[in-house]
Amino acid sequence: MDISVYRPGELTAADRAAWTAMQSKAHLNGAPELANPFLSPEFTLAVGRCRRGVRIAVVREGGEPAAFFPFQRSATGVGRAVGLGVSDCQGLVHGPDFDWDARELLEACGLAVWDFDHLVQGQDPFEAWAAGTYPSPVMDIDQGYAAYLAQLRTRSPKFTRTTLAKERKLGREAGPVRYVHDERDPRALRTLMAWKSAQYRRTGRSDRFAHAWISRLMAQLFHTRGDSFGGLLSVLYAGDVPVAAHFGLRSERILACWFPAYDPAYAKYSPGLILHLKMAEAAAADGIAYLDLGRGQKEYKDSLKTRELTVSDGWVTRRHPVALGHRAHRAPVRALRNTVLRRPELFEPADRLLKRIGKIRSS
Known part of the structure; x- marks a missing residue:
């Protein structure tokens, strides 16, 4: 893969236009979820004005952009999805019939690990590293x-x-x-x-x-x-x-x-x-075409939805000491949270406890 990595301000107008064009045609290429606004160049650039370490990898084939991979990078090579914690859709934006090697992409980006929590469906090289999958309800209009x-x-x-x-x-x-x-x-x-x-x-x-x-x-x-x-x-x-x-x-x-x-x-x-x-x-x-209500089980989402998409969380790692340390630190916390979210008999008591704490804090 021919991969170049840019800071947000270094992305050319031609590359931005190509990125937008990929999203505009995504539904015609059988991947409508890639048109999600959280995957747009504008969202990445906005986060880049608020957070350090935002980068964009551009994958080219025959000199033309074939895919765009936005991410955030720490000084130690820990990568995160852009806007992790507030972004409801993450992944690599690409044209039709594009395939990639996840570890090769990370190496080109200088990343030991890439952490995600709302990976869009259809990203097989990343999904192989997913720790869990979750419904994201939508309203089809x-x-x-x-x-x-x-x-x-x-x-x-x-x-x-x-x-x-x-x-x-x-x-x-x-x-x-x-x-x-x-x-x-x-x-x-x-x-x-x-x-x-x-x-x-x-x-x-x-x-x-x-x-x-x-x-x-x-x-x-x-x-x-x-x-x-x-x-x-x-x-x-x-x-x-x-x-x-x-x-x-x-x-x-x-x-x-x-x-x-x-x-x-x-x-x-x-x-x-x-x-x-x-x-x-x-x-x-x-x-x-549709309203994406976002990951999370809520009564109002169940009432309004017509169907569900799937998003996943996890991390892609290379064989690197930083990746081992990151996984050792993050894995227990994520496993506990995901277990609670998946099991109503655990989630409902935890939710009631949080609300009681909230009442005390508010008073």
């Missing part, structure tokens, strides 16, 4: 919102009826329901981040927005808009009051759901569910 809603009514009639009734009740009791698909007011983004931070604390989770680089990344992506990629803030209002919001990333065909939250004062109306249905309706009108 390629046939239009009416077709999606009809399918939802057939599969979950009570859920659909109840959610639509709650929307009408919200309008009667709190003010006319208004939905803004692409909200440009940065105050709405700050409101969403405040709700989400409070939710993290309330449920005993680590507050992602306590990390300055994640807040900077959100602000950058909020102001990034183009034909093939953009940050998208969607807000549900009751009267003039925001009651639910979501910030995600969109490509030409996929809306990646990322940070949803709502005002707990309006919880009885299920504003988050109403918001997702509004998002699906507006996204379908924009030509989006």
